[in-house]
Each structure stands twice: as C-alpha cells, then as structure tokens.
Amino acid sequence: MAHPRWRAIEALFQRAADLEASAREALLDAACAGDRELRRDVETLLRAERHSGGDAFITDAIGREVRSLGEAWDTSATVPADVEPLLRVAYEERRAGLPAGHWHTALSASALGACLTALGRYRESEPLLTAAVHVLETQFGTRDGRTVQARVRLERLYAAWGRPADAVQYRPRPL
C-alpha cells in the first residue's frame, strides 16, 4: 500500500494535469494552502511531464540496450567475409589431422560456415554448420555456448536463405 502522502500527490497531480495554467494555479492555491512541500512536489511532477516529451526517455533507453545486446549477439554469430581463406586453411588442417568428429574441427566448420553465409554461399555453408551442430550437441549438450553459437549460425543461414521452416528447428531448445 502506498504512503498516504504519495496518494495525496497522485490525486492532485491527476486533477491538475489537464487544466489550463490559470485553472491549475487556482487549484494548487486552494489544495496546497499551507503545504508548500505538497505544492512543490506536484509542480515538479507537472513540469517533468511537460519536459519529458512523452515516454521517449524510457523507450530510447530500452531500445538502445536491446540494439546493443543484438549487436553483441551478432558478433558471435557472424564472421567477416574477408577471412574465408584463413578459416578454410584452419578447417582443412583440423579435418586432416584430427579424428573424425573432433570438436575442434566442428568449431572450425562452424566459423567457416558463418563466413560462407556472410558471402551468400548458402549451399556450401549448410553441410558445415549442420555437421558442427551435430558434433557440438553430442559432445557438449544444447546449453553449451559453442553449441548455441553454431545453432544460431544455422538458424541465421536458413533465415538468410529464405527457408524459415528450417530456421525454426534451430531456435534454442528447452534447458
């Protein structure tokens, strides 16, 4: 239950908020006679409402953080297109030198697949990412960050490729 003082402020604010300036002054004069603190509280709130410009100060703060979170997430899900040769060398070396199904190879496949997605080479990206997801899920489970990252990359591949029904399968799984 809110404090009675707060209730008094609220009631007066609601009554005064839509009044013309002169009517508002008259109301505050009558309602706050002898209570300067109440008047100051209500007046500062009325000024705050006028200066706030609506709710942009809230939606902007939230929107900026949502975008920042999205950008941080993008960074882990995408790989710049111009590093393809390096990623390909790393992937081929691991594939040749490590046992089949090794998670190091899967990580390289995941990164190379994301890079190929960025290049629009979806057919080449798909088998790499599919294999990476399979290996990483088997070894580390669905909650592991490496698995989540690979699944996100595969979801994004299908979304970019115009295959939303396939993308749905790679949304995060229940824990």
Added chain:
Amino acid sequence: MAERDRTEVSQLLDAWRGGDAAALERLLPLVYDELHALARRQMRGERPDHTLQTTALIHEAYLRLCGADVAWEGRVHFLAVAAQTMRRILVDHARARSRTKRGGGAAPVTLDDALAAAPDRPDDLLALDEALGRLSALDERKGRAVELHYFGGLTYDETAAALGVSPATIDRELRLAKAWLYREMRPEG
C-alpha cells in the same frame, strides 16, 4: 499472436502445471512466438531493421524462462515473468557494458571518438532501472505497470489484466509514473 494461440498458451501452462510433461513440448514454440510479439511491441516506433536485433533478447529470455523453476499460473503470469526477465537481461547487459567502459575500454582520444561513443550509453538504462526500483518501493503497482508495459511490451489492456485494474487506471498511473521517473532521472538544477 492469434487469440487461439493465446488461449492455447494458457491451457498448456495449466496442463504443465498439472503434471502433463508433454504439454511443455507443445508450449515452447508458442512461448517463443509470444516473446517475439512482446519484443516487437517493445521496439515499437523503431526502424524495421532494428526488429531483427530483438532476436538476441528473445533468445536470452527464452533460455532463462525455459530454465526457470516457476509455478506458472497462466498466460498473464507468464507475460509478467517474461517482462521481469527481459528487464533483468537488459540490466545485466548494461552493467557489463558499463564495467567495460569504465574499466577495460579505451578512453576516447579525439572529439570524433567522443561523439561516436555518445550513443553508447548503458547508464541511461541503469538510471532507469534504479529509478524504477525506487518507484516500486514507493508504489509497487506503478513500478510493475512500467515494467510490464515498457520492458515487457504488454499493451495497456494486457498490463491492466495482469494487475487486475482497468485500462483507464493504467493510463492514469503510467502518466504519473513517467513524470516521476523523468524527475528522478533528470533532477531540476
């Protein structure tokens, strides 16, 4: 989200609460769609390309909600927990960014750098979160209304239903809540 799906979310939450483990399998895709709808509304007014960036928030919220040990009491309860979860995710992210800026990030070295860094303001969200915490201590329902409507993306009608009051009451209460928050976040000289 269609009305049919909304009803289904409530029914599945009830079934899951009643011990029907299979309900969870059918519920999770709907939960994901529900979160998408919330995040879209949360970013109302943004350019269409920004809606893509809500995906990260949806993923995070989905993972946390699916792992939460909550006795769901229906769709409205789910929406309220989702709003709270989204707020926590964004605050956690803002805190991490703020730490990086103050501790590990390089200081801007030119005016251009400083201007470029200007939109990167995690403190705005942290200031909002702190002010909202104080508002909730003063008037819990107004604090929850702000959380549901702005962090959760609920409409006035949904916010009203979640809090058991009329939409007109929510309209009035949010009006005062916004003024109070603005005054707290930007005190007069």
